[in-house]
Amino acid sequence: MRFNLWQxxxxxxxxxxxxxxAGFASGREIWEFFGSYGEGSSGSILLATLIFFAAIVTILQISWRNHTSHYSEILKVIFPERIALFFDVLVLVFLLSSTLVMVAGSGATFQQWNGSFNIGVLVMVVAVLVILFFDVRGLMSMNLVLIPVMTTVLIFVCFHFLHISGWSASWSETPPTSLPVWPSAITYAAFNMLSLLAVLSTIGKEVRHQGEIWLAGAISCGALGMIAYLYNYSLxxxxxLISQYEIPLFALVRDYSPVWVFAISFVLWLAIYTxxxxxxxxxxxxxxxxxxLPHWLVGGTVLLLLLPLTQLGFATLVTYLYPLYGVLNLFILTMIMLYPFSSRSKKKSL
Incomplete structure (x- = not known):
């Protein structure tokens, strides 16, 4: 098959x-995993980016070679069968709870706009269903349109802030943190791994040439690393001021007009949506x-079943659900990173 740059x-x-x-776009993840450690955190962003690249390429390679359709088939490649079944259930529960958090987050966003929580939830459900009608190609097309918009706004905010405040470092008097930063880089990469596993496992069959995998990894990780570095440097x-803002991004745009603040908060909603x-x-x-059944019908049924649970609230869901998956994420990330060197990988290549 010929290499396809557009793919x-x-x-x-x-x-x-x-x-x-929403965590990345709002700046909260960047600050908690990197910026809060001080000026030495820039190097950990590079480490996290490299881990991301290795994991992304590994998952896509497995998906491409095995023509996988979902994450369970990836788990069966990197784990023995019984362990794969155990993690299959855990990842399923994670995706359910994470989706619940995102839908509730839409409701919370609409509340900030002086709207109805329930309307925000319903808008998210309908918007997600529209993309599900077109399956994986709909997902890819949606991101092709929305991601350049979102990243452009975030980069503009950082550049504009740095242009006004000055590009030179201004924290030289800050005492260095006593904690090492590199473990946080590993934790951050693991934190995002399950969602990536769920999506990338369905994309391998869209790949026509191995070079597409390496280039996709380079472009995505380059973009994520650059934005994270700019964001971190700005924060x-x-x-x-960070402690005064639940959303650190608003500390960078505190002098912007209400129209701009609304536009930026809409970008945060798009981040929740994607x-x-x-x-x-x-x-x-x-x-x-x-x-x-068709994917859109399965996904729509899941969303409808989750609707009553959104009433628990966005903050409550984040507080109790996200910490539960820390160990799970780290273990799966470790197995993905070790897979190219494992005996299971060598058997597959024979």
């Missing part, structure tokens, strides 16, 4: 769209193996 671009935008959720300049689409796509792909 690499579409895959890379899907990777970025899956990773830039370090307003480190004394993550929700990725998660529900991964869910529908897995469940369709058990329920022989």
């Amino acid at each position: 690499s671009v579409k895959i890379s935008m899907t990777i970025v769209g899956t990773t830039i959720g 370090l300049k307003v480190k004394d 993550t929700a689409v990725s998660n529900i796509h991964g869910l529908a792909s897995r469940l369709s193996d058990w329920v022989r």
Whole structure:
């Protein structure tokens, strides 16, 4: 098969769209995993980017070679069968809870706009269903349109802030943190791994040439690394203000007009949306193996079943659900990173 540059671009935008959720776009993840450690955190962003690249290429290689349709088939390649079944269930529960958080996040966003929580939830459900009608190609096309918009806004905000405040470092008097930063880089990469696994496992069959995998990984990780570095550098300049903002991004745009603030908050909603689409796509792909129905119908049914639970609230869901998956994420990331050197990989290549 011939190498297709455009296919690499579409895959890379899907990777970025899956990773830039509300936590990344709001600056909260960047600050908690990197900026809060001080000026030495820039190097850990590079480490996280390299881990991302290795994991993305490995998952896509497995998906491409095995023509996988969902994440369970990836797990069966990197784990023994019984362990794979155990993690299959855990990843399924993670995707369900993560989707629930994203849908509730849409409701919370509409509340910030002086709207209705329930309307925000329903808008998210309908918007996700529209993409599910077109399956994996709809997912890739959506990210191809939305991700350039989202990343452009985030880069513009950082550049504009740095242009006004000055590009030179201004935290030289800040005492260095006593904690090493590199473990946080590994934790951050692991934190995003399950959503990437769910999506990339469905994309391998879209790859026509191995070079598309490497280029998609390079483009996506280059974009994510650059944005994370700019974001982190900008947030370090307003480190004394971060505690005053639940969304650190607003510390960078505190002097912007209300119109601009609304536009930026809309970008945050889009980040929630792209993550929700990725998660529900991964869910529908897995469940369709058990329920022989179209993906959009499976995904729509899941969303409807989750609706009552959104009333628990966005903050409550994040507080109790996300920490539960820390160990799970780290273990799966470790197995993905070790797979190319494992005996299971060598047997596959024979």
